Amino acid sequence: MHKHKVSFLLVILSPLWLACSSLSYAASGITGQEVVDLRILETTDLHADLVNYDYYQTKVNNRVGLVKTATLIHEARKEVKNSLLFDDGDHLKGNPLGEYLARIKGMHKGKKHPVYRAFNYLAYDAVAIGNHEFNYGLEFLNTALKGAKMPVLNANVISIKKNKPYFTPFVILKRNLVDINGSQHELKIGVIAFMPTQIMKWDKANLEGRVIAKPIVESAKEYIPIMKGEGADIIIVLAHTGISSTPYTPESEHDVYYLTQIPGIDVVLAGHSHSVFPGPAFTHLPNTNIETGNINGKPVVMAGAFGNRLGIIDLRLEKKANKWTIIKGTSFTRPIADESGKSLVKTDKGLSKLVKPDHDETVDFIKRLGL
Template sequence: MRKSIMTGTLAAAFLATGFGQVHIAEAAENPQAPVTRGEYVVELIKHLGVEVGDGTSITFKDVPKELAPYVEKAVELKLISGINKDTFAPDQKLTRLHAFVIAGRSLQMENAPLSTLDKFKDSKNIDAMHKQALANVAAANILKGFMDGTIRSTKIVTAGQMANILDRLMDNMQTTPVEDEDKVTLRVLGTSDIHTNLANYNYYSDKEDNTIGLANTAALIKKARTENPNSILLDNGDLIQGTPLGSYAALKKPLQKGEVHPSVAALNILGYDAATLGNHEFNYGLDFLGEVMDDAEFDWVNANVRNAATGENYFKPYTILSQEVVDEDGEKHKIKVGITGIVPQQILGWDAIHLTGKVTVDDPIEALEATIPQMEEAGADVIVVLSHSGIGSDTYVKGTENVGYQITALEGVDAVITGHSHLKFPGDYADLENVDSGKGTINGTPTIMPGSYGSYLGVIDLDLELVDGEWVVNDGTGEIRSIEGVKADQEVLDAVKEAHEGTIDYIRQPVGETATPINSYFGLVQDTAAIEIITAAQTAYVKKQVAGTKDESLPILSAGAPFKAGSRENAADYTNISAGPLAIKNMADIYHFDNTVSTVKVTGAEVIEWLEMSAGVFATIDPASTEEQNIIDAEARSYNFDVLDGITYEIDVTSPAKYDRRGTVVNEKANRIKNVQYNGKPIDLTQEFLVVANNYRVGGSYGATFVKEDKSNLTVYAYENREAIVDYIIEKGSINVTPDNNWKFTAFPANTNIMFRTADVAKNYIPEGSNIEYIGEDKNGFGKFRLK
């Protein structure tokens, strides 16, 4: 039974909360008492009989907590908005106009003709934006007007008038047949780029770290499922590589048939529904990947990798989940959710050693354009794309690595989970065309990119309605939720316990000691110990391998890069090892990737070309400018900056780059590399050298440029670069790594202001007597430094 206006119970509640004390008693006895916005909302929600929440989601700062649940529900039902996002003004007197407008928003009816208002003498005073709403309530007999035929829209609504408005509204709702609408909000939860960060543990610092870890993400997953049980859970790839745990499971205690990879064990225990493959899934070869995949209790999908021999999809191109959901009326339905995924074509280069001749990779956009109609024909009601590709740019270039933006615009795609770039969306990419960061959509498609290492959970909510027997996506939103402040999930910790403890035992194995600190803070602007130890160890290893062979007399040049140097705007991503004991964990910190030693024979001319490619990480400095100029291309990756030890040379950053940061020629005649010398003399352009690098560099990065078609000048050793470093330190026992400063920038023109960014803590590690000067703190944990 409907409640009468201002019942004793309501009045008591108002008095108990302290809200509306001035008017409640008066309103109960005096129908002429004015009504406030807050009082009206409470009565309306109570009359509608809807369940209220706890009020914590509202953004208004002036709503008392006792009133908040009612205001929250009114906002949710789209009955009210507010003065602005921070202000609701609950004590402000409510006009008759707004009382009718708010009430009318709860009606389910077709718009009435505006001529409905013609019977009111003062209807011309109603502003255009509210005329339709008032016409609707007038047609519904909620707005009747005064005896003199007026509305008096600007007058304050009284308690008696409020009672009449709400009673008429309830009468209208009782006499209007309500359709049994089949509406469902399907929740899509997503993770990406976990990189074997399963426990809340940093294996490099060898301590608990609650800024990372799927165990922390799991707490958010379980909470999100509680909020909406109509949920599916998906992973977007780069799952099995990236920490010493990944190396341990692949190389130190290799996965055996029947054993479950710890990453898969974690996904199994959390009940993932599907996953796609990232580029790093291919780092250990297809056989190992197959062993990882075969114990999953969920489907792996990929639509653009094909068997090179047969041309068939190498993996399952898509899966369709028959998801049971419960609609708003408590009825159960089955929704068919189609899941597919893609990986960048560039994996053919990045992991050429493992993939050449075994697979081909289709253009991701073309692959999805072919796959999506197949999914629709197979009955998919909803299609979600797992895009292990960054969002990229709103300008499309065929063959580009990051195509997430273009995927959101494909016909038939209802939601996109993207990653690969380790960034965040909503958040990053706000400046692209057709991006709604507030709603979490790109080109109208709900999209999420949940950072990396388990730091965020992506949440997509799709509003579906059953129309003429088919599920239609009416709307959708995307958001990411931070793991900050959550407690690690014990189920996940238990699932990975054996591998986690085995990894800790492994990384704590001692190998030697260093007399000097080793860090990579300045690895992009000067020679550093972090690179020197890599190149020295590689040279020592290869010298032993070529001893007694025809290559023994070849001069050896060793390539090393600052693998950890703040990549992807991560100020914690630097090598920093104190003087003292060294353990395996430090080796993983020095050499971040699971590469294997490789050599390629090149000429002196090709050595210079190699260095020109490496110098593509630098911006071009304007020698005439006195403005601040960043010497490093912000989009470049530090692991592409090879230092070649065994020669000396200079880099002239006032010269345009010959190659861009991807190793593509952009200025054929440019020449940044100057004064290249071997043994104190200008390098002989025809002399042959043996360059030591890694399988990534010679397999698909710019080092592959120098590999002959028959690969007669290439040798790939089945030995990790990291192991070569371990051997070197064990043999030496104690090392004293001092940079030999074999490279430098040519002198900067007078009056130029050259700066770079590195971790702000690097100010404590500026080498004595260097040309580096600390400027001040920058954003995201970085600092600004000047090169003098």
């Protein structure tokens, strides 16, 4: 009797189970394939705007501030299974908070720069060094960098003394990503960063005799095979440089267009020019799909400046012949405020609390000066 019951149940249930499992495959649209969706998030040109505040007018300004962008970051992460977060550089200098810390208070032993404290809190996967990071000198920068928990990258600034990159040129991030059927795969994500060679003019006093800057495109061509050799499945460039199709020269300041033409580079995060890509300013750029945010077939994003937008690139990767290939990449940005300056997102309370002492000290200092 008992035996009969079991076989009866098996007969009834197994077709059901089969039906369910084939249904779940059917829902995903892909059967038996290894497909991973990966979201890349970008902030760029924060210029020390951690707080939604205008220090010159001493009032709240909801058009800026990482405390706002942070909420977009949390939301964008929650929407997907796999994501990575990067900053594209120019994050230490540009407002009184950054100035007060560098020129008045100074970086004291064991203290972390509030920008890197914020980056640690938000768990950035890697960040690029921008040209403005040199404005307070190499010693200040090196002290500040000690507070960053994530890799801080640049590949085209070369130490004259050591004849090798002054900073870590690239990293291969090993990440366990969940595919659309729920299985895990370890992907090796190569991340490299560049900045304009104009630093040698802009920060001559701080840099001359200590470093040289190599052209961006030539440096990228040198490093991509090395990164591939170290097993990078995909390569993301943190390109602290703008977007222009003006013919390339080694002195060009805005090189994203030409980086997208380099085989092996899969994704470019742009910055430096405070523009928004995809956006109306780039409608006439050649070989550009403004709807999908692709230049020369590669996804690119530039998230404005001061934390006013979060850059997002959604990638779909498929494993074919033991190799991960990007089969689709779409980019877009999300703003923290509408056109009138009305806030569209809540403030991240945790981050706000974390940077409040530095913010308050800066405001007090400005008040004492009677500005």
